[in-house]
Amino acid sequence: MKSLFRIAGLWIVLVALMMFSTSFVGLRYVAVTFNGTFGKQELLPGRKYACVSENDSISVSTCRFYVSKVELLSDGVVQDQLDYKLVDLFDSTQTRISFLYSTYSAVTSIRFQLGIDSTTNVAGVGEGDLDPVKGMYWAWQSGYINMKLEGTSKLCEKDRNEFQYHLGGYASPYNSLQTIELKVDNSNDIQVNVDVEQFFSRTDMKSISHVMSPSVKAVELAGNAAKMFSISE
Amino acid sequence: MKKRFPVLALLSLALLGFRSIPSLVGWPDYFPEPVYNFEKNPVNASETELGRKLFYDPVLSLDSSTSCASCHSPYNSFAHVDHKLSHGIYDSIGKRNAPALFNLAWQPSFMWDGAVNNIEVQPLAPISNHSEMNESIEHVVMKLQRSDVYPLLFFKAFGDSVITGHNVLMALAQFQLTLVSKSSKYDSVMDHSATFTAQEQNGYTLFRKNCSTCHAEPLFSTYGFASNGLAVDTFLRDYGRFAVTHNAKDSFLFKIPSLRNVSYTYPYMHDGRFATLYQVVNYYSDGLRPSTYISPPLKNRLLFSASEKVDLVAFLLTLSDKNFIFNKEFGPPRREKSVVPGKN
Numbered sequence: 001m002k003s004l005f006r007i008a009g010l011w012i013v014l015v016a017l018m019m020f021s022t023s024f025v026g027l028r029y030v031a032v033t034f035n036g037t038f039g040k041q042e043l044l045p046g047r048k049y050a051c052v053s054e055n056d057s058i059s060v061s062t063c064r065f066y067v068s069k070v071e072l073l074s075d076g077v078v079q080d081q082l083d084y085k086l087v088d089l090f091d092s093t094q095t096r097i098s099f100l101y102s103t104y105s106a107v108t109s110i111r112f113q114l115g116i117d118s119t120t121n122v123a124g125v126g127e128g129d130l131d132p133v134k135g136m137y138w139a140w141q142s143g144y145i146n147m148k149l150e151g152t153s154k155l156c157e158k159d160r161n162e163f164q165y166h167l168g169g170y171a172s173p174y175n176s177l178q179t180i181e182l183k184v185d186n187s188n189d190i191q192v193n194v195d196v197e198q199f200f201s202r203t204d205m206k207s208i209s210h211v212m213s214p215s216v217k218a219v220e221l222a223g224n225a226a227k228m229f230s231i232s233e
Numbered sequence: 234m235k236k237r238f239p240v241l242a243l244l245s246l247a248l249l250g251f252r253s254i255p256s257l258v259g260w261p262d263y264f265p266e267p268v269y270n271f272e273k274n275p276v277n278a279s280e281t282e283l284g285r286k287l288f289y290d291p292v293l294s295l296d297s298s299t300s301c302a303s304c305h306s307p308y309n310s311f312a313h314v315d316h317k318l319s320h321g322i323y324d325s326i327g328k329r330n331a332p333a334l335f336n337l338a339w340q341p342s343f344m345w346d347g348a349v350n351n352i353e354v355q356p357l358a359p360i361s362n363h364s365e366m367n368e369s370i371e372h373v374v375m376k377l378q379r380s381d382v383y384p385l386l387f388f389k390a391f392g393d394s395v396i397t398g399h400n401v402l403m404a405l406a407q408f409q410l411t412l413v414s415k416s417s418k419y420d421s422v423m424d425h426s427a428t429f430t431a432q433e434q435n436g437y438t439l440f441r442k443n444c445s446t447c448h449a450e451p452l453f454s455t456y457g458f459a460s461n462g463l464a465v466d467t468f469l470r471d472y473g474r475f476a477v478t479h480n481a482k483d484s485f486l487f488k489i490p491s492l493r494n495v496s497y498t499y500p501y502m503h504d505g506r507f508a509t510l511y512q513v514v515n516y517y518s519d520g521l522r523p524s525t526y527i528s529p530p531l532k533n534r535l536l537f538s539a540s541e542k543v544d545l546v547a548f549l550l551t552l553s554d555k556n557f558i559f560n561k562e563f564g565p566p567r568r569e570k571s572v573v574p575g576k577n
Contacts, residue, residue: 132399
């Protein structure tokens with residue numbers, strides 16, 4: 001019994017010390033949140049958005065993507081890193097990454113890869129967000145799907161008005177991994193805008209309504225997808 | 234408190250000893266180092282046993298009709314004898330011959346076209362293929378989680394009764410990695426406990442001269458890709474590795490299969506077009522036609538005489554590993570009461 005008290009006492013002291021040191025060495029939480037938009041409007045599943053250039057509308061049912069090697073930088077120096085996260089824009093529990101940031105230096109930019117790198121792609125089966133049950137893995141040909149963007153638009157009339165962009169591919173010459181770096185104004189609450197209109201306006205949806213394997217098209221569209229990301233004002 | 238340390242230490246040592254049994258995967262000195270990283274994922278008994286149960290369980294298919302072993306029978310060195318093309322649920326027929334499974338730890342890629350890059354993710358291909366198991370790994374996990382037996386087996390193997398896709402695939406990989414074929418007559422000759430007959434020796438000499446560039450010893454494959462000039466089946470229209478790389482240079486290339494256990498794995502070739510070993514030898518000897526896509530070692534016909542063909546086949550029979558195909562550790566697990574809910 002005595003030893004139990006002793007352990008409890010030690011525990012309390014430790015916790016207190018940790019809390020004290022947290023404020024002392026400048027530990028703070030830095031959150032990165034991904035928010036879907038269509039132009040200036042909030043992106044909601046199934047909602048139709050006017051598509052100005054073609055006098056048509058687009059609705060999105062799925063927008064999921066991997067971000068990997070997510071780094072917080074201070075004047076070009078990496079301060080903190082997270083290996084990977086599967087973001088689902090339509091699941092508010094899956095849009096946020098938290099860092100326990102441990103230095104005083106300001107976060108001046110955030111850098112991440114859109115997708116999963118080749119090392120991870122050849123390393124066998126993954127766990128957590130990388131588990132193939134997440135539906136972001138190609139079965140017939142090894143490799144992660146870096147991004148799934150699906151929905152409907154009359155632009156895709158030859159494909160029952162549906163589009164399915166499964167963008168991936170890790171091996172040359174069809175490596176579709178994108179690296180994105182965004183400037184941040186020392187914030188603990190980084191809001192990343194994911195504007196799907198930036199993707200659609202660059203993509204010829206009439207001729208390409210679906211991409212389901214590593215290919216020239218997948219690489220091209222992955223480049224368009226990288227243009228969706230910006231920091232919210 | 235002090236007294237507990239030795240007990241704990243002993244217990245953890247015992248547990249460690251139980252969890253990693255290196256002899257589960259052993260290989261002779263003359264084998265090269267495996268490609269698979271056993272240090273990262275050591276093979277252990279409980280995961281292997283679970284993988285074996287999964288391998289023989291049709292629960293992996295949509296209608297619980299087809300298991301891995303349906304097309305990969307242990308008695309045929311895990312190939313599908315007498316079936317040109319793989320079979321699946323609803324009597325569907327696939328596009329390629331089900332390959333034999335052994336020495337998988339030495340293979341850098343899987344499937345006839347090398348579309349799969351790691352043994353751990355290979356089962357995803359047949360599980361999801363519409364003419365094989367037509368299932369999804371998500372649903373397999375759900376079915377296993379609902380069963381009476383699997384949550385406990387996963388707990389024993391992984392310390393967690395919550396089943397994940399990762400753990401299903403790791404267990405299947407572990408079982409398949411233990412399938413090492415290393416005790417054929419050829420192996421006995423290599424370790425000097427047996428000798429070839431004069432005929433086998435002659436066949437071996439012919440083999441080394443004509444075949445071993447692609448079917449390199451001691452695994453009897455480089456596991457690279459090659460075209461042996463077979464005319465394209467106009468029904469299947471299978472262009473091999475081209476489908477994976479979209480590179481014209483890879484047209485008609487298929488993975489070089491190992492010739493170990495070749496007497497058990499008929500019919501032969503990626504589409505099972507040859508029923509016997511003699512047909513295969515005849516093709517290489519007399520049937521090769523000049524083609525743009527044929528791989529360089531086969532630019533010229535091999536031209537074996539009738540007696541040379543017999544000798545060559547005699548040598549190929551020394552690659553049959555009876556201990557492997559009759560190994561009880563690799564066969565179906567003992568039947569237990571298994572309650573698996575129907576499809577949902």
